[in-house]
Amino acid sequence: MHELEITRSLVNIALDEAKKANASKLTSVTVVLGEMCGAVDDSVAFYFELMTKDTIGEGAKINFRKVPMQAKCCQCGNIVSPKDIFWECDRCHSMEIEMISGKELYIESIEVD
Numbered sequence: 001m002h003e004l005e006i007t008r009s010l011v012n013i014a015l016d017e018a019k020k021a022n023a024s025k026l027t028s029v030t031v032v033l034g035e036m037c038g039a040v041d042d043s044v045a046f047y048f049e050l051m052t053k054d055t056i057g058e059g060a061k062i063n064f065r066k067v068p069m070q071a072k073c074c075q076c077g078n079i080v081s082p083k084d085i086f087w088e089c090d091r092c093h094s095m096e097i098e099m100i101s102g103k104e105l106y107i108e109s110i111e112v113d
Contacts, residue, residue, distance in 0.1 A: 027111045037102070067101050
């Protein structure tokens with residue numbers, strides 16, 4: 001259910017930026033969505049359509065650029081893409097790894113007319 005609040009924030013930012021640009025229409029928004037951010041793109045898209053109704057964003061398209069989860073081994077520096085709950089370096093087998101991508105959630109671009 002947190003997609004509702006996430007989408008509310010995205011819509012508010014996009015509409016505010018469109019108004020600052022004196023735009024008459026918000027046409028599209030591209031959102032960077034990390035694999036581990038916890039938001040489901042279909043839910044965000046659903047709420048986006050509902051929340052932009054009767055605004056300059058009505059009919060705008062929401063696009064997602066998905067970022068896969070990646071981690072860096074603290075021991076050898078190897079970049080890994082953990083596939084299960086046991087995060088282990090596939091080179092040195094250390095379990096000391098740090099997530100470096102996959103938590104992203106932000107607006108990358110806004111298009112207006």
